[in-house]
Amino acid sequence: MAMSQATAAGPRRNRVLNGILVNGTLALICLLWLVPLLGLLVSSFRERSDITTSGWWTVFPHKSYISAKQDQLTKGLALDKPIQVEGVSLTDDQLRAGYTLPDGRKLIWANRRARIVDVQTSQWTTKANFTTANYQAVVLGQTYTYKQSDGSTKTEVGEDMSKAFINSLTVAIPATVIPILLAAFAAYAFAWMRFPGRRPLFAMVVGLLVVPSQVALIPLLRAFSNLHVNGTYLSLWLVHTGFGLSLAIYLLYNYISGLPREILESAFIDGASPFTIFLRLILPLSVPALASFAIFQFMWVWNDYLYALIFLGSTPDTQVLTIKLANLIGSRGQDWHLLTAGAFISMILPLVVFFSLQRYFVRGLLAGSVKG
Amino acid sequence: MIHQTRDAENKRASSAATSGWIPGQFFAGLLGVVVVIALLWAGFIYLRAARSASILNAIVAIIWGVGGIGALFYVSNTLIEALPQKSRDRIRPFLFFGPGVVILFLFLTIPTLITLYQSFFNNDTTRFVGLSNYIATFTDRSMLESFRNNLIWLFLGTGFCVSFGLLIAVLADRSKFESLAKAIIFMPMAISLVGASVIWRFMYAYAPADQPQIGVLNAVLTSLGLQPQSWLTLQPWNNLFLVAVLIWGSTGFAMVLFSAALKGVPGDLLEAARVDGATEVQTFFAIIIPYIQGTILTVTTTTAIGTLKIFDQVFVMTGGQYGTEVVGTEFYRQFFTNRNFGYGAAIAIVLFIAISPVLVYNLRQLQKQEGF
CATH class of the missing domain: 2.10.70 (Complement Module; domain 1)
Structure with missing residues (x-):
C-alpha cells in the first residue's frame, strides 16, 4: 500500500512538470502569435505623435x-x-x-x-493616451490635427475607407452566394447519377482544385475586355464564381455522396423526381456543408487582392478594401495611425465571421483538404 | 403538401411513360428556357452597366445569379420531364452538372489551353516563337532570382508551417487551454494577406539608431545594444522576413488539420505503447507520425502550392524590389506592366508544371476511391 503510493508520486510529479512544460511552451507560442496583432490594435487607438515617437508597448506600465x-x-x-x-x-x-x-x-x-x-x-x-481620431479619419474621412516635433500643429485629411468597405461587401456577398446553387446541382449529379463522362469530368474538377489561377488570367482578362465587363463588379462575381466552383463542387460532393442511401431510395420509391429530391432532401440535408463553403468563400473573396487588382482595378469609386489598404501602404506608408486603423477596419468583418462561425469554417477546411 | 407534389409527379410520370412525351409541357418548358436565358442576358447587360456600389446592385446580382440559375434549372427540368422516360433519364444528369461544368470549362479549362497556346507566341500573340519564351524564363536573371526565392518560400515556408503546426497541435492536444490556443494560432487565417502585410511592416518598422524604435524587432535589437536593421531591404535575408508573414498566417491551417488528425489516433494504441514503456518521443515518432502521415502529406502539398503561388505579401510589402521577386510578382509584372503576354503565359505555364505533381497525385488518389 505504502509502496504503491511512493511509486505513484514519481509519475505524478512528472505529469505536473509535463503540464508546466506543455502549457508554458504553448503560452509562449501564443504570445508570439498575438504580439503582431496586438501592436496593430493598440497603435490604431494611439495618437499620431505618440505612434511615431514611442513603441506601442509603452502603453503598458x-x-x-x-x-x-x-x-x-x-x-x-x-x-x-x-x-x-x-x-x-x-x-x-x-x-x-x-x-x-x-x-x-x-x-x-x-x-x-x-x-x-x-x-x-x-x-x-504608462503612455496610455487613447483616441478614436484614427478611426474617425479612416471611417468618416475626417481631418485630423496633430502636433509636429517642432511644436506647430498640422491638419491633414484622413482616408475615407467606408466606401471601400461597402464595395467589398458588394463584391463578396454575390460572389459567395452564386456558386453555391450551381455547385450543389453538379455535386448531386456526380454523387448520385450515372452518366457517360462522369469520371473524366469529376477528375477535371479535382484537377482544377490546384491549378494556379494565373494560367487562366490572361485569356480571361482579354475575353472580359471584349465583353466590356472589365472594371465592373460583374467581372469579379463571375471570376470568383468560376474559380471557387471546383472547390465548391468537390466539397459538396464529399458531403452529398456521404448522405445515407436509404433516404434517397425511399424517396425514389415514393415516385419523387430527382429535381424534387434535390430541393426537398439534398439541399436541406446539406446545409452544414453549404454553410462551410459559404464561409470559406466569403473569407476568400473578402481577403482577395490579386483578382480585385486585375479585374476591378483601383478606381476610387469601385476599389475594395484590400486594394485601398495596399494603396495606402504605397502612398502613406509612414502614416501608421491611418494604416493601423485602416487594416483593422479591413479585418473586423472576417474576424467576426471567424469567431462566430469558426466551427463551420474549420469543417469546410477539413472537408476541403483531408479527403484530398 | 409533399404528398400532393409526389402524387402529381406520379401521375405525370405515368402519363409520360404511356404516351411517350407531353407536347404541351415540352413547349412550355422550351419557352421557359428561352425566357430565362433572355432574362439572364438582360441581367448581364444591366449589371455590366452598374458601376456604382450599392446594396441594391448586390441584391440584384444575387437575384440574377441565384434566382436565374434556379429558374434555369427549373424550366429545363420541366422541359425534360415532358420527354419519354428513356431520354429523360439520359438527359437529366447533363442538366444537373451541365451549368457548373460549363462554367469550369469557360473560366479555367479553356483559358488554360489558350495560355498554353499563347506561351509559344510573341508578346502580342502575332508571331510563333517556339520555345523562346520558355528559354527566356529559365535564363532571365530576374526570373532566376524569382525561382531561387520561390524555393526559399517553398522549403522554409512549408517546413516551418508544417512543423510548427504539428508541434502546436500536439501541445494543444495535451493542454487544458486547447481551444483558446488553437483560436489564437488560427486567427490570422481570417486576416487578408494585405492586412497581414500592414501588421508585419509595422513589426519591421525601422528608424535610425538615434531615434526611438517603433517596430518590435528593432526595439528588441536596440535594447540588446545592437544596431537597428532595415529588415525589408536587407538582402538576401529580407526573403526570410517575408516568409515569416506566411508562417504567421498559415501555421493555423496546418495546426487545425493536424489537430483533427490527432483526435483520430486510437487512445488504446497510445496506452499500449505507454504500458510497454515507450517514451513520449518514441510514441510520437513510432505511432503518431505514421498514423497521421496522410494528413502530413495533404498539409504539406497544400502549403507548398500556396508558397509557389505567393503574390500578395511580396507585392504589397516590397513590390518585388530588393531581391524579393517571386514567380507570382514576375508574372504580374510581365503581364500588366510590360504587356508581354507570351512571356507572362510561359511563366504561368511553368508555375502550372511546378504544381502538376500534386495534381497527378490527387488524381491517383481519386482513382483509388470507391465509386470511381
Missing part, C-alpha cells in the same frame, strides 16, 4: 525616466567647458547623451540653446 524638475543654467553659458549642474561637473556631450547620477537621477538637456537641463527620475509610467 514600464519603468522610464520622467522629468522631475528643470534647472535653468546661466544664459549663454560656454558649452566647451565643464558645466556645473546638480553638484557635478559634466561636458556638453555627456548632457546630450544623458548622464546618470549615482543616486539614479538622470541629467539631460531639455533645451540646449536655452541652457535648460532636465533632471529625471526613474519611475513606473
Whole structure:
C-alpha cells in the first residue's frame, strides 16, 4: 500500500512538470502569435505623435525616466567647458547623451540653446493616451490635427475607407452566394447519377482544385475586355464564381455522396423526381456543408487582392478594401495611425465571421483538404 | 403538401411513360428556357452597366445569379420531364452538372489551353516563337532570382508551417487551454494577406539608431545594444522576413488539420505503447507520425502550392524590389506592366508544371476511391 503510493508520486510529479512544460511552451507560442496583432490594435487607438515617437508597448506600465524638475543654467553659458549642474561637473556631450547620477537621477538637456537641463527620475509610467481620431479619419474621412516635433500643429485629411468597405461587401456577398446553387446541382449529379463522362469530368474538377489561377488570367482578362465587363463588379462575381466552383463542387460532393442511401431510395420509391429530391432532401440535408463553403468563400473573396487588382482595378469609386489598404501602404506608408486603423477596419468583418462561425469554417477546411 | 407534389409527379410520370412525351409541357418548358436565358442576358447587360456600389446592385446580382440559375434549372427540368422516360433519364444528369461544368470549362479549362497556346507566341500573340519564351524564363536573371526565392518560400515556408503546426497541435492536444490556443494560432487565417502585410511592416518598422524604435524587432535589437536593421531591404535575408508573414498566417491551417488528425489516433494504441514503456518521443515518432502521415502529406502539398503561388505579401510589402521577386510578382509584372503576354503565359505555364505533381497525385488518389 505504502509502496504503491511512493511509486505513484514519481509519475505524478512528472505529469505536473509535463503540464508546466506543455502549457508554458504553448503560452509562449501564443504570445508570439498575438504580439503582431496586438501592436496593430493598440497603435490604431494611439495618437499620431505618440505612434511615431514611442513603441506601442509603452502603453503598458514600464519603468522610464520622467522629468522631475528643470534647472535653468546661466544664459549663454560656454558649452566647451565643464558645466556645473546638480553638484557635478559634466561636458556638453555627456548632457546630450544623458548622464546618470549615482543616486539614479538622470541629467539631460531639455533645451540646449536655452541652457535648460532636465533632471529625471526613474519611475513606473504608462503612455496610455487613447483616441478614436484614427478611426474617425479612416471611417468618416475626417481631418485630423496633430502636433509636429517642432511644436506647430498640422491638419491633414484622413482616408475615407467606408466606401471601400461597402464595395467589398458588394463584391463578396454575390460572389459567395452564386456558386453555391450551381455547385450543389453538379455535386448531386456526380454523387448520385450515372452518366457517360462522369469520371473524366469529376477528375477535371479535382484537377482544377490546384491549378494556379494565373494560367487562366490572361485569356480571361482579354475575353472580359471584349465583353466590356472589365472594371465592373460583374467581372469579379463571375471570376470568383468560376474559380471557387471546383472547390465548391468537390466539397459538396464529399458531403452529398456521404448522405445515407436509404433516404434517397425511399424517396425514389415514393415516385419523387430527382429535381424534387434535390430541393426537398439534398439541399436541406446539406446545409452544414453549404454553410462551410459559404464561409470559406466569403473569407476568400473578402481577403482577395490579386483578382480585385486585375479585374476591378483601383478606381476610387469601385476599389475594395484590400486594394485601398495596399494603396495606402504605397502612398502613406509612414502614416501608421491611418494604416493601423485602416487594416483593422479591413479585418473586423472576417474576424467576426471567424469567431462566430469558426466551427463551420474549420469543417469546410477539413472537408476541403483531408479527403484530398 | 409533399404528398400532393409526389402524387402529381406520379401521375405525370405515368402519363409520360404511356404516351411517350407531353407536347404541351415540352413547349412550355422550351419557352421557359428561352425566357430565362433572355432574362439572364438582360441581367448581364444591366449589371455590366452598374458601376456604382450599392446594396441594391448586390441584391440584384444575387437575384440574377441565384434566382436565374434556379429558374434555369427549373424550366429545363420541366422541359425534360415532358420527354419519354428513356431520354429523360439520359438527359437529366447533363442538366444537373451541365451549368457548373460549363462554367469550369469557360473560366479555367479553356483559358488554360489558350495560355498554353499563347506561351509559344510573341508578346502580342502575332508571331510563333517556339520555345523562346520558355528559354527566356529559365535564363532571365530576374526570373532566376524569382525561382531561387520561390524555393526559399517553398522549403522554409512549408517546413516551418508544417512543423510548427504539428508541434502546436500536439501541445494543444495535451493542454487544458486547447481551444483558446488553437483560436489564437488560427486567427490570422481570417486576416487578408494585405492586412497581414500592414501588421508585419509595422513589426519591421525601422528608424535610425538615434531615434526611438517603433517596430518590435528593432526595439528588441536596440535594447540588446545592437544596431537597428532595415529588415525589408536587407538582402538576401529580407526573403526570410517575408516568409515569416506566411508562417504567421498559415501555421493555423496546418495546426487545425493536424489537430483533427490527432483526435483520430486510437487512445488504446497510445496506452499500449505507454504500458510497454515507450517514451513520449518514441510514441510520437513510432505511432503518431505514421498514423497521421496522410494528413502530413495533404498539409504539406497544400502549403507548398500556396508558397509557389505567393503574390500578395511580396507585392504589397516590397513590390518585388530588393531581391524579393517571386514567380507570382514576375508574372504580374510581365503581364500588366510590360504587356508581354507570351512571356507572362510561359511563366504561368511553368508555375502550372511546378504544381502538376500534386495534381497527378490527387488524381491517383481519386482513382483509388470507391465509386470511381
